[in-house]
Amino acid sequence: MTVHDDRAKPPCIAAWLIVLFASAEDESLLGDLLEEFSELASTSGAAVARRWYWRQALQSTPHLFVNGFRSAPWSTTAVVVAGYLLIKVLFPLPEKALFAVLHRYRVFDRHFNVYVFFATDGAAMVHVLMSMLLGCFVGLTASKREMIAATTLVLVLLGMTGAASVAWVTRGNSSMLWSMLPWNLADWLAMLAGAAIIRSHRLAASTATLGR
Amino acid sequence: MSSRDYLGEFEHLIVLAVLRLADQAYGVTVRQEIQNRTRREVSIGAVYATLDRLEAKGYVKSCLGDPTPERGGRSKRFFAVTTKGVTAVNRTQRALESMNEGLELAGAIDDCA
DSSP states (O other), X not given: OOOOOTXXXXXXXXXXXXXXXXXXXXXXXXXXXXXXXXXXXHHHOHHHHHHHHHHHHHHHHHHHHHHHHHHSHHHHHXXXXXXXXXXXXXTHHHHHHHHHHHHHXXXXXXXXXXXXXXXXXXXXXXXXXXXHHHHHHHHHHSTTOHHHHHHHHHHHHHHHHHHHHHHHHHHTOHHXXXXXXXXXXXXXXXXXXXXXXXXXXXXXXXXXXXXX | OOGGGSOOHHHXXXXXXHHHHGGGOSHHHHHHHHHHHHOOOOOHHHXXXXXXXXHHHTSEEEXXXXXXXXXXXXXXXXXXXXXXXXXXXXXXXXXXXXXXXXXXXXXXXXXXX
16 A cells, blocks of 8 residues: 655755755756655655655766856866865965974973874864865855865865875875875865855855745 | 757757657656656756756757746746757757668677677
């Protein structure tokens, strides 16, 4: 027997994923997904409909990303280049400041474990925080295409890290690579999270404006 | 005549679906039409990305319907094939028919093996 569930709602995270990557012109796409989800929930049940929605969200996101990039390739590239230059200019600064403080207070001599922590994981954590701020910057600069620009930047960094990793492995420095990769992954996720925060904030603000 | 005058495989399917659905062609119906007839799962994102591309080429045009509560207050975007789109479909069909002419596909792979 088929369970009818009129109150079924699409999975929040899948719906959020679509909203993050959909442009203003994709409003109808969100309505189409909701319409088909409601039909499927009433005929086959909420669980089947939720699974279908997740599949649709995961399969549609790459298309939305490519479509978003195609619709404004130059402005998106400009934001990505600006983001990359910021990484090159700003990212070494907090690390330099951190080591300046550590040396100023002679942490190495007095608290060796604290020094090791800040010199390794502490510096990496600062990078993650900087990546999130950079994601916010990219989101603020790329009007209405926050996630498209941030994802493009992450893909560029991913490609560069991939090339560097191959070079390291061929030179026999793979142990350092494995210790750095998780932090690189955290940096990229933080960058996407920063852009997602800006995107969500803008969408909430525009919804509130329309509601008035 | 440039290669841009021909439709890609998925573009071809989308234009044919829009033609079949006439004035009822919007995201949901186009996706379901292709899925039901070709038996392959199609994502709504792929449908919209292709329709946007076809619209940019001038092969289809779109207009928004009224927003409805069951769609979360969002409008349907209806699509229609333009004259230029029909010409592109005919040209692509003719090219495919020309390539198929005289071919006996059944058993071709077995013969090779």
